[in-house]
Amino acid sequence: MPENPSKREIGERFDAEFAKFKRQHPEATVATYYTRRHVLKNWALEKGHNSLGGKIVKQDGEQIEFWEAGRQKAENWIDRYNVAPTAKVVEYGCGTLRLAAHFIAYLPERHFFGLDVIPEFLEKGRDLIGAELIGEKAPVLAVIDDASIAAARDFAPDFVFSHAVMHHVHPDELKIYAANIASIASKPGCRVALNATCHPTPIRYGNLGWAQPEAQIVELFRPLEFAGVRKGKAVKRGRFDVQPAAFEFVRTSTEA
Ligand SMILES: C[S@@+](CC[C@H](N)C(=O)[O-])C[C@H]1O[C@@H](n2cnc3c(N)ncnc32)[C@H](O)[C@@H]1O
Structure with a gap:
């Protein structure tokens, strides 16, 4: 417990x-x-919401324009994980495309595949990025189910990322979360990046907030090979000191 x-x-x-x-x-x-x-x-x-929808509001209450809300983070991750402009990319838990918008703009036609559990978020994301970019880049946006996971795996991405999702995933649903990501990242050499919240013991710090030890997260994503973690400054969540962390994995084996 x-x-x-x-x-x-x-x-x-x-x-x-x-x-x-x-x-x-x-x-x-x-x-x-x-x-x-x-x-x-x-x-x-x-x-407003801090990451979803057209009215994105920062913690200090300031509203931020949709295209600005995800720009810096998307550019950082493209740069940090060396995502080539010709790469095929999957985002797992893409929400209303706050970060995805920038990946879609950066990548060629049909090179982005976004997945989320909530169809209304994908619809809102389509509206937010606009028909012109959708028409030009034809991103695939799909609700998560067995068929879309298989389609994302067949898409053979070079890079799979999941941003601001894992700390919201209930412990009962974590194995599926990790297994789906590992399954999509099946092409040898495919890299995976995701952020999570770390704590020396597994804790729940909010209705929809969980943190795990680093070693548990590394284990969860096997057979993906752990390729590194960057930890941020410790922050208070309720009575807990937790540490935001960005994990990187790579597909080296062909094991499912
Ligand atoms: C905080 S939002 C982040 C959205 C987007 N990645 C971003 O950074 O703007 C979390 C997203 O994860 C999705 N999500 C929550 N639990 C999930 C799960 N178990 N599997 C996949 N997606 C999930 C939610 O529907 C929501 O769109």
Whole structure:
């Protein structure tokens, strides 16, 4: 069990509500239930969100224009991971294309494949980047299921990334998250980059916030080979000191 010294467990009410919903909708996952409900409600109220939708609001409350919101991060990752302008790229958990927009603009036609669990996010992303760029670059955008995972694997990407997703993935859904990414990154030499939140023991720090030890994350993505981690400054999440970290893996073996 994750360490958690509070009287009421973090996320307890949220979990009870989700369990009730899942009894009527056995196919539901935490991602499809909570993220969708929370974000669509925000959009209906015209509230901003820090990464999803057309109204992106920074932590200090400042609103930032869609094309500016993901520019620096996308450019950093293209540069840091040496993503060639001819590469085939998959983003796993692409949301409303905040970062994807810049990859799509950078890459040739049909070289970007974005996946997310929530169809409304992909629709919103299409609107945000506009028909002209969609027409010119023809990115593939698909809801995650067995068929789209197989299609993304057949796409044979050179680079797979997942940004600001893993710390939102419920521990029960982590194995599938990692297995899908490893399966998509099946071409020898394919590189994978993703950010996560590290803590010496597995913890939950919010309704939709989890952190794991570095070694556990490395193990989770096997048979992908660990190629390095960059750790940021420790930050407070509730009562925990956690460390944001960007992991890199590479496909060296042909093991599934
Ligand atoms: C914080 S948003 C980040 C979106 C985008 N990567 C970005 O940086 O702008 C997290 C995204 O991950 C998706 N997501 C959450 N859980 C997921 C899971 N288990 N598998 C795949 N995607 C998931 C959500 O639907 C959401 O679009």
